[in-house]
Amino acid sequence: MTNTKLSNSSPPTSTVGRSKPVTLPTEPERSLWQDDNVSVHYGDSLAQYSSWPAPKVIVSDGAYGVLGFEGDTSDHLDLPRWYEPHIEQWGLSATPSTTLWFWNSEIGWAAVHPVLELHGWRYVNCNIWNKGKRHIAGNVNTRKIRRFPVVTEVCVQYVREARLQGMTLKRWLLSEWKRTGLTLRRANEACEVKDAAVRKYLDQGHLWYFPPTEAFAKLADYANTHGRVEGRPYFSADGARPMTAAEWSKMRSEFNCPHGVTNVWDRGPLRAPERVTANGSRRAVHLNQKPLDLMDQIIRASSSEGDVVWEPFGGLFSACVAARAAGRRAFSSEIDSTYFQYGTARLSAGTQAQLF
Numbered sequence: 001m002t003n004t005k006l007s008n009s010s011p012p013t014s015t016v017g018r019s020k021p022v023t024l025p026t027e028p029e030r031s032l033w034q035d036d037n038v039s040v041h042y043g044d045s046l047a048q049y050s051s052w053p054a055p056k057v058i059v060s061d062g063a064y065g066v067l068g069f070e071g072d073t074s075d076h077l078d079l080p081r082w083y084e085p086h087i088e089q090w091g092l093s094a095t096p097s098t099t100l101w102f103w104n105s106e107i108g109w110a111a112v113h114p115v116l117e118l119h120g121w122r123y124v125n126c127n128i129w130n131k132g133k134r135h136i137a138g139n140v141n142t143r144k145i146r147r148f149p150v151v152t153e154v155c156v157q158y159v160r161e162a163r164l165q166g167m168t169l170k171r172w173l174l175s176e177w178k179r180t181g182l183t184l185r186r187a188n189e190a191c192e193v194k195d196a197a198v199r200k201y202l203d204q205g206h207l208w209y210f211p212p213t214e215a216f217a218k219l220a221d222y223a224n225t226h227g228r229v230e231g232r233p234y235f236s237a238d239g240a241r242p243m244t245a246a247e248w249s250k251m252r253s254e255f256n257c258p259h260g261v262t263n264v265w266d267r268g269p270l271r272a273p274e275r276v277t278a279n280g281s282r283r284a285v286h287l288n289q290k291p292l293d294l295m296d297q298i299i300r301a302s303s304s305e306g307d308v309v310w311e312p313f314g315g316l317f318s319a320c321v322a323a324r325a326a327g328r329r330a331f332s333s334e335i336d337s338t339y340f341q342y343g344t345a346r347l348s349a350g351t352q353a354q355l356f
């Protein structure tokens with residue numbers, strides 16, 4: 001794909017949403033709700049990104065191409081255009097340690113994937129939320145249906161591809177070592193290993209490993225002590241001093257893999273009491289409310305306490321609720337008045353289900 005934006009020449013297909021389960025007649029009293037850990041805005045997230053601190057995690061759960069909310073498109077073909085302005089902005093605020101979790105249907109993700117790649121997001125893994133047969137129980141007429149019933153969504157992990165002086169980290173490490181004038185073999189001596197430094201950290205193929213912080217510090221130290229004097233500093237991002245181990249650790253995303261978790265998440269559809277319903281009825285307020293345990297899992301896997309989580313398409317702010325409970329700071333926007341009011345009431349009430 002060439003490095004050009006998607007054309008805006010033809011208007012998107014119908015964006016008239018299906019009727020919402022619940023609509024509140026009132027407008028929100030305030031356009032900003034916040035506490036110590038969460039700030040959520042009423043309005044278009046595109047207007048907010050530049051005011052939010054750089055994200056460690058972005059949890060995107062926007063359009064699915066199913067007319068799921070006012071403004072969703074009617075099929076996947078228009079999703080790339082729907083997402084592109086957001087994806088472009090995320091790329092401007094992201095750092096090399098940012099992880100993006102992109103929720104969607106399989107075909108929705110497939111349609112948007114090239115746009116994500118185009119704006120510097122690198123695919124890591126596709127996780128499948130398997131809602132199981134309970135999701136379709138009693139709702140399928142097997143004589144009429146023309147495909148197997150769908151009970152899945154995907155949550156796809158992307159990271160940024162860090163670059164230093166225009167090079168990937170893999171190329172930059174080798175290029176810095178070569179600048180020192182030292183033989184490759186001496187990288188092993190620097191790291192006090194038999195052959196692992198050359199084999200792993202200076203490799204230019206698929207066997208390349210990101211040097212752990214201690215190994216990076218040893219390489220940088222050795223190079224700046226023994227490398228050609230004229231070329232110093234080596235392993236420097238600013239040309240003035242070598243990068244510290246702490247700075248190096250931020251050159252890639254965080255991932256803490258929990259035990260026993262695979263990329264297939266068997267987890268039934270949301271039910272009461274977690275499912276937010278309109279007071280006195282069993283009607284779900286939002287058709288796309290996500291499970292808090294899955295939000296918790298992805299947030300904890302890719303961030304630490306105090307880190308910043310963005311939820312660009314708030315809905316009932318499930319990522320914010322989970323982020324706050326995990327000690328992260330969360331920022332979100334919701335464009336729909338009813339969802340904003342239910343979502344902020346949910347944030348005020350904890351995870352309580354019955355709100356209005």
Ligand SMILES: C[S@@+](CC[C@H](N)C(=O)[O-])C[C@H]1O[C@@H](n2cnc3c(N)ncnc32)[C@H](O)[C@@H]1O
Binds near residue numbers: 043
């Ligand atoms: C799929 S839902 C998110 C559901 C949410 N993850 C939850 O668990 O409640 C997408 C939401 O994004 C909102 N939305 C769509 N475009 C938006 C925009 N540009 N800015 C802010 N919110 C937007 C929609 O109104 C909808 O509520």
